Amino acid sequence: MAEKYDHKKVEKKWQAIWEAAGMYRADEKSAKPKKYVLDMFPYPSGDGLHVGHAENYTATCIYSRYMRMKGFNVLHPIGWDAFGLPAENYAIKTNVHPDESTHKNIKTFSEQIKTLGISYDWTREIDTSSPEYYRWTQWFFLLLYKNGFAYKKKAKVNWCDSCKTVLANEQAEGGVCERCKNMVAQKDLEQWFFKITHFAEDLIKDLDTVDWPSSTVAQQRNWIGKSEGVEFGMDISETNESIRVYTTRIDTVFGMTYVVLAPEHQLVERLRAFIKNSAEVLAYIETTKKKTELERTELAKEKTGVRLDGLEAVNPFTGKPVPIFIADYVLGNYGTGAVMAVPAHDERDFLFAKKFDLPVVMVVCPHYPSPTCPVLDEAYTGDGKLVMSGEFDGLTSSDARERMAEWLEKKEIGFKKVNYRLRDWLVSRQRYWGAPIPIIYCTMCGEVPVPEDNLPVLLPKDVDFRPTGESPLALSESFHNVSCPKCGMKAKRESDTMDTFVCSSWYYLRFADPKNKTAFAGKGAMEKWLPVDMYMGGAEHTVLHLLYARFFTKVLNSFGFVSFKEPFMKLRHQGMILGADGRKMSKSLGNVENPNKYIESDGADALRLYEMFMGPLADMKPWNPNGIIGPRRFLERVWRLKQKVLNTADEKAIDSVLHKTIKKVGDDIEEFSFNTAISAMMILVNEMEKLEVISKGAYETLLLLLSPFAPHITDELWHDIGNTKSIHLASFPVFDSSKCIASEITIAIQIGGKLRGTIVVERDTPEDTIKGLVLARPDIAKWVNGKIIKKIIMVKGKLLNIVVGD
């Protein structure tokens, strides 16, 4: 009796052998074509590895192993996104220093990943919280600073009172803190920003050059929010002032019945003397100030606002004056902070007009030429042809937009304008566990960048990191008080740290050259390995990390550091694995699955297979605690199959299905359809089991196909049948289409499109012979008898459809 499959023994053995041999190191000297396969590097949380991590890493591991077998020089690295709030929050709770807990967690993660048999090049491991790394994060800050892409300004910013820090817009979506889910308040604070808006157009345009999931591309486009419209001025009667408004619907301008300013608009203050009801207006502005962003933007069906009595703005197209309002539904920080209101063609204007009893005039009609304009019970926001619009009558909306823009330009009142919703990236944080911002404030010299050779600005370890709203670093005497690098006088260091997303915006570059002491990465190394060919991670960072990383690449490209404009050429997301109850895994629900448990009971190979077999990688899917049994049984069958291997066995017996499987598995790995690749291998094993004996060649092919998925057991069996080098150094089997064709084929027989039977014939049977055979069969003939055969449709090798009529 052959030895039983002992996953613990096998997996431990091979992991040690691979590590000793340095099997998965990327080769700097190889002439083979490169393939850079990257996982979104993890934040080493105290909870350890999660089945979701395992899903992500197994998928790219399979892909990397496959690419190695296909002759590529693969770079597949791993590192740690180690800075960040959770470590600090944990520290506050337990009084364990973030540096200590983070490094303990990294150790746990590393061990867990190794037991999964993930083929990382561990020699390139990086840790964003190490001075060797954050020195370059600081260097990037200075690069941006010196080129005007990093600046400090006082602005209304998102403040999370529970995290005691400011947040970027991207981290405060919907007015809620991305980390702790608490409501975010608006505060006027002086903060550091990166000028991501400078690249807004490129960030939109270059999305066309990458192979990313369509929803991710759509989300980024949506976030950047490009809009094309016109900006024009409107004179204010009886004053020398004018209002500039921005609109994307200039074609509706003849329907303008009023104008709205954002309450914070500067004109309000300047025109105060002309406003008759200024007390009421000021009161409204005060009320607005007290509202949070969320309250202001909440699905407030109820519109509020105040008319500026005594003031009117003139519509340049009609020459007619319209009233001016302030209302908080108009945002001060977008466009010009003022809009023309066309209630017939804008829902918000419509609601406002209803409330204030303002005229609603329809000027774009979908039923042109409509004799009368209907009474509207909601705004018509679509296109149509223009009515009541003077010389523009009868034009389509899109033509009118062009013509009206030209009209404004000719009169020098307005111009075409592109606006973006994207705002600059707020990067300073009033927290401890992050890279210090390398700036010094001198009473004489002002803002002074830390000289490059003074980097890194070390994060002091002896700091009370409990957040107070004041940056913890300001409390460290030795850190905070320094002398000015310019004049040598007493000065103070910037005490804010950088958003952790800054650290992760360039880590993929560092992997190309992780030990470099003179640059963030050598130019040659980056040109060799980058851009990333395959990037994989969760779909939750579509706007944050992926946008920031693209921004960094664009900055570096514009300064000539790198030749590429996009960092991640191909991107795929793995779907979230839910708990067995179909809910999101969480400690409080007690439905969290730990991969260790399954590695222990069934082995890493079985776990890897199960996670890949669960369903399409990108789908969200529930965990089935019993589901691993199928893949485990499959591996045992592969193990037992070894007993049937005979050198003299006939290879042809299984050729057809074998080659079909080679094709299917190869194609599926390239498409990330691992579930169907596994199913194809199961079919192959089922077929092999039916045979008395299997040729060594066929069995080897099976092991090679399976090796990216189940690397341990396949290497063990590979050696058992007489190979001396690791299976992971072998080539992927070559598909031979001539061997794919079976000698017998099954043809479906349809009568009038309905399946009535099947027939098995020799591969090269002529069509007429098949027709004859089919019609001779009584079970088929009974459907045809008494009817006229109108047509016979033959799909070669697949199907015969007899179309009958009465």
Next chain:
RNA sequence: GCGCGGGUGGUGAAAUGGUAGACACGCCUGCCUUAGGAGCAGGUGCCGUAAAGGCAUGGAGGUUCAAGUCCUCUCCCGCGCACCA
């Protein structure tokens, strides 16, 4: 409201316009046994005792010899964004 995905057995899911439910889990019936989360053989969409047959991919139409797949309308679910003019 807008954008992106989806709706197929008891479950996870397969299907270049060409035999719907591959592959697996579960379940049922045998066999075997060192009684195991074993192994082997067979069965398992629904209606029909069975056979014959019929019905089935959210719903309604349509195109086609042939539709889960293409087209129109519609319902439902998930995710993301949301007063950006």
